[in-house]
Amino acid sequence: MKITFKINDKTVEARTGWTVLETAQHYGIDIPTLCHHESVTPSGACRLCMVELKEGNWSKLVASCIYPVKEGITIYTETERVSNVRRWVFEMLLSTCPASAKIRQMAANYGVASTRFPISNPDNKCMVCGLCSRVCEEVVGLSAISVVDRGVHKKIGAPFLRPTDVCVACGCCVSVCPTGAMQSFFDQVRGEPSMRLTQLTRQSAQEVKTS
Amino acid sequence: MNYKANIGVFLCQCGNKIKSSIDLEIVKESFEKDSRISHCEILPYPCQTPGMDMITGALAEKKLNRLIVAGCESRLMLKKFENAFAALELRRGQIDIVNLRGHVATVSDLTPADKAAKSIKLINGAIAEMQTLVPTGQSYAQIDGPIAILGCGMAGISAARELSRKKMNFFLVLDTAKPDRMVQKLHHYYPGERSYERRFRDMVREVFDSEYGTILSPFRLVGISGVTGDYTLTLQSEPDETIVKYKAGAIIASLDAEMGSPGPQYGHDGLSVMIQPEMENLISGQGAPEGQIVFWVNDYETGQSEFAQLSAKSAWKMACHIRECSPVSQAIILYHEQMQVPLTAAERAINRKHGILWVAYDGNLRPTIQDGLVTFCNLTDHVERDLPWDYMVLSPVRHLNGKALDTAKILGLVHQEQKFLTGHHARVRPEMVGREETYLAGSARYPCDLLEALSQGQRAGSKTTEMLRKSANGELMLPRIVCVVDPDKCIGCGQCQELCDCGGIGVEEGPGGGLPRVVDPMVCTGGGTCAAACPYHALVLQNNSNDQREARVAALAGQLTPDETLAIGCVWGGLPAADNAGKMGLKYDPRVHIMGVNCIGQIDPCVMARAFVEGASGLILVGCNPEACHHSYGLDHAWSRVNVVKRLLTLCGFSRDRIALAHSDLNHPEEFVRTVESFNRSVAMIGPIERSKENVDKLNAIYNVIKFNTRIRHLLSANLRRPKEKDYRGDQQHALEYDRDFTAVIKEEFLQHRLLTVLENEKRPLNLQDLVASLNENEIRIADCLWSLVSEGTISMSHENRQAVYHF
Structure with a gap:
């Protein structure tokens, strides 16, 4: 079924099942994203893709990657309200993961160079969007890594934060990671090659260690 | 079934990421003229719902049964496409994704037009593979019976x-x-x-x-x-x-x-010094024994330290039982200092109630067992103490x-x-x-x-x-990429069964006894080293066959200019390393053209040889690190195969450095970049292969020998590392002897093949001098070879003008 609506005053035609982000990108309108990857279902974690939706006399901000298209709505991707939200998001991201070059660069595009929030770990790159764990589950079909803990303690990890033999070392998580954090974390998930193959080799490695 | 290929190519702009650096219009133009392609379209994002809808429309309209998407990483996107188009009879094997973004767009500073030319080459490879594909239908496992x-x-x-x-x-x-x-x-x-x-x-x-x-x-x-x-x-x-x-x-x-005895050096006699199962038997037979019972957790001494906690736990449980049934008995557990006591807080409380003593000993000094006493070195004061016992219970040796x-x-x-x-x-x-x-x-x-x-x-x-x-319920789908045996070609030599690590190749009972001729699709992992090892090409990897890889390599190599090289990466090492290099924007020599395979071990040596026949001057195979090969020994096998091709290249006077095996970790793309750059440099130093008639004949001979000569193929498979072997050794103890023998066989067979080719092509009797002239080889070797061919009856000899001449 065809759905007609407007993005930045340009009339676009979508079909049922498309999201606002997908429609915008299909028509060549750029919306910044971090936690969005085509291979998995969107989760709306990073809130960077926020856009302003006007319907009748009122407007609201929605995350475009998970917002399904609707007949007659108007979307604005770069209003003052939207960039205000994005600047806030960037400031928060800069406090969580100040080490990520990609985030710093994107933030600079919005004029955000520093953050007013406290930086707890200046070397952190991970923004805990959970994209890696979604890829592991949906694309690879495993759950070697997942988001552990809640709230401000949330982090990405293998069970018990130890190398896991569930991991097949396919590296899909490294390839999708938007901030480059997974590259350094990957070895902690897959472990040493000798640990990875089978428990048998692990056993013999242990024998060597103890003898 | 849809045997006739009807291919659609979809080019991804990936927003601006591909569009800005590759001139996709040139690519599209080239494929629109191509008669092999039924449909070619540029889409902003083929992988998102709008793009998928467009593809679905094209698939239905033009009845496409093969799909090539030129976009990004195959291992990330393939599943999404397969799930989306499964209803349209497009299944695994019928969809291919070429990574233009990671292998072309971001990795070099070429002009958009040059990048378009490189993209066309890569996509042409994929098209050739798709054309050769013989897709199978989806089959389901039938399991019944108890x-x-x-x-x-x-x-x-x-x-x-x-x-x-x-x-x-x-x-x-x-x-x-x-x-x-x-x-x-x-x-x-x-x-x-x-x-x-x-x-x-x-x-x-x-x-x-x-x-x-x-x-x-x-x-x-x-x-x-x-x-x-x-x-x-x-x-x-x-x-x-x-x-x-x-x-x-x-x-x-x-x-x-089984639980065995640790041996007489521990004084094990089964009566007073016993292992845990014997104690258990004693308890069930006579009830809990009386006296001082010492449980010595001696797993560290018997070399099974990893089971120490397991033994300690069962010792503790037995000790608890003994204390419950016979309060006059004493139970002491003697353990190695490195072992952690495997008790929870609640169990420690029970332990205190029963008064079971845990005594740690200094691990550097082995406790000595004597009649009624065990001497150990105390951990705190390093004084040798004697512990008397009435019953000594040792840990069993598990095996x-x-x-x-x-x-x-x-x-x-x-x-x-x-x-x-x-x-x-x-x-x-x-x-x-x-x-x-x-x-x-x-x-x-x-x-x-x-x-x-x-x-x-x-x-x-x-x-x-x-x-x-x-x-x-009919939902148990069989995997599509598995090996099948062609019983007409199989002679039942059993090489594949020995090499197979997944245990999928089974024996079929027939009139001549059991032959390894049946593959269990539920067990086969599709690694394919067994198929590449078959001397008769009787094993075929369904939907991902050797012919397909050969076609792709041939198509790619055929388009390469003399200074360009071909790289084959496995999906676990080389290919993702290349993908990640592209993602990180690392720049490397754009003359290298990458294609992917599921495991380097599935590349038959004839595929490697084919690359040189078709025009490649260098071929590098990039696999995982050897100990990290996902298909156990695929990489070891590839090493042997590469080595055979190297020997043959050397025999023909080509440099053996034209083919190389490399290892790459997907998490270290910068190492991958170093690998391909260094390989490209060394190939550039050797220079391109001159395509003279003599060289082309030699390359063709290499290809034919490695593909059809069953003696060499047998010998090669027989010397691949078996899953149960610890290291690669060949079948002879002496590495050099093995190497010399193998080279001699290859030399002999190769010369025979070239001789026969000349005789076949000339279609007239030739004398020794003619053969020496046309083969450019040592006269004595040719004479030897002719003699053996005559004596085995392959060719015949007659005399013309008092000279021996040879013909079929």
Whole structure:
């Protein structure tokens, strides 16, 4: 079924099942994203893709990657309200993961160079969007890594934060990671090659260690 | 079935990422003229819902049955496309994704037009592969018949109870039909688990009384044949040795490890110094003994330190029981300082109540056992102390032998001699493999306590039930990329079976005996090194065949200019490293053209040779690190194959550095960049292969020899590393001798082949001098070779003008 609506005053035609982000990108309108990857279902974690939706006399901000298209709505991707939200998001991201070059660069595009929030770990790159764990589950079909803990303690990890033999070392998580954090974390998930193959080799490695 | 290829190519702009650096219009123009392509379209994002809708429209309209998307990483996006188009009869193998973004767009500073030209080459390779594909239909596994539970481990009872509760038919192959004997075994295999006795007895009774189960006893397994869903088990009755055959749909193996004596150096006599199962027997026979009982957890001394905690736990449980039944007895547990006491807080409270003493000793000094005393070095003051005992209980030495090992061998579960049977399965993505058709449970898998063994059994039971239910509903799909045997070509040499690590190649009983001619698709991982090793090309990897790879390599190599090189990366090492290099924006030599394979081990040496025939001047194979190969020894096998091609290149006077095997870790793309740059430099130094008639003939000869000469192929396969071997050694002890012999065989066969080609092409009798002139070889070697060909009757010799001439 065809759905007609407007993005930045340009009339676009979508079909049922498309999201606002997908429609915008299909028509060549750029919306910044971090936690969005085509291979998995969107989760709306990073809130960077926020856009302003006007319907009748009122407007609201929605995350475009998970917002399904609707007949007659108007979307604005770069209003003052939207960039205000994005600047806030960037400031928060800069406090969580100040080490990520990609985030710093994107933030600079919005004029955000520093953050007013406290930086707890200046070397952190991970923004805990959970994209890696979604890829592991949906694309690879495993759950070697997942988001552990809640709230401000949330982090990405293998069970018990130890190398896991569930991991097949396919590296899909490294390839999708938007901030480059997974590259350094990957070895902690897959472990040493000798640990990875089978428990048998692990056993013999242990024998060597103890003898 | 859709045999005729109807290919659609979709080019991804990826927003601005590809569009801005590759001139996609040039690519599109080139393919619109191409008669092999039915449809070509540029889409902003083919992978998102709008793009998918467009593709669906094109698929339906033009009845496309092959899809090539030129965009980004195949391993990330392929599944999404497969799921989306499964309803349109497009399945695994019929969709290919070429990574333009990661392999072309971001990695070099070429102009958009040059990048378009490189993209066209890569896509042409994919098209050639798609054209050669012979897709199979989707088949489903049929599993019916009862579930066999083999071995007589404790876990088997647990699995049987699970099956009985889920109303599945099963049969248990046991050596005893008496429930009491089964309970007796509990004490034998799991000492210290006395408190479980009553529950276990109930469990055994429930299984023995179950209406869904049959107890076959006393029987033992002597043979097995067939594939998942249709096994035939050969059982031998113990007393009269009659053979019976049973059909089974699935198998659960429940095996327990043996507990042996640590030997006389520990004073083991079974009376006063005993191992834990013997103590357990003593308790069940005579009740708890009186006196001072010392449990020495001596696993560190017997070299099984990893089981120390397990032994300590069972020692503690026995100690508790003894203290409960006979309060006058003393129980002391003597343990190595490195071991952590495996007790929870609640158990420590019980320990205090019973007053069981835990004594750690200095691990550097081995305790000495004497009559009635054990001397050990105290940890705190380093004073040698004597501990008197009335009964000394040692940890058992856990190992596999006897019936459990026999059964495991018949089931093909033994992967390393004298090791436990830990689930060893090639580590590939779950959707690539079927399911482990043999569910293995029990302490033979890896020593564990009773609780773990029982839960393993229960898990095996419920997984098997789930599999049978799926099969009954017609939902159990067989993996599409698996090996199949062409019985017309197979001579039953068994090379593939020896090389196969997944255990998927089975034996088919026929009039001539058992031949390894049947592949179990549920077990095959599609690694394909077996197919590449077959001397007769009788094994074919369905939907991902050798012909397809050859076609792709040929198409790619055929388009290369003399200074360009070809790289083949495996999806676990080289290809993702290249993808990640692209993602990180690393720049490298754009003359390298990358294509992917599932495992470097599936590349037949003839494919490598074909690349040189078609025009490549350098070929590099980039696999994982050797110890990280996901298909166990694919990389080792590739090493041997590359080496054969190197020998042949050297024989023809080409540099052996034109082909190389490299290792790359996907997480270190900068190393991948160094690898390809260095390879490109060394090929550039050698320079391109001059395509003179002589060189082309030689390259063709290399290709033909490596593809069709069964002697060389046999020799090559026979010397590949077997899954059970520790290292690569060839079949001779002396590395140099092996190498010399192999080179001699290759030389001989290669010269023979070239001689025969010349004789065949000339179609007239030739004398020695003619042959020497046309082959440019040593006269004596040619004479030798001619003599052996004449004596074996391949060619004949006659005389013309008093000179020997040779002809067919």
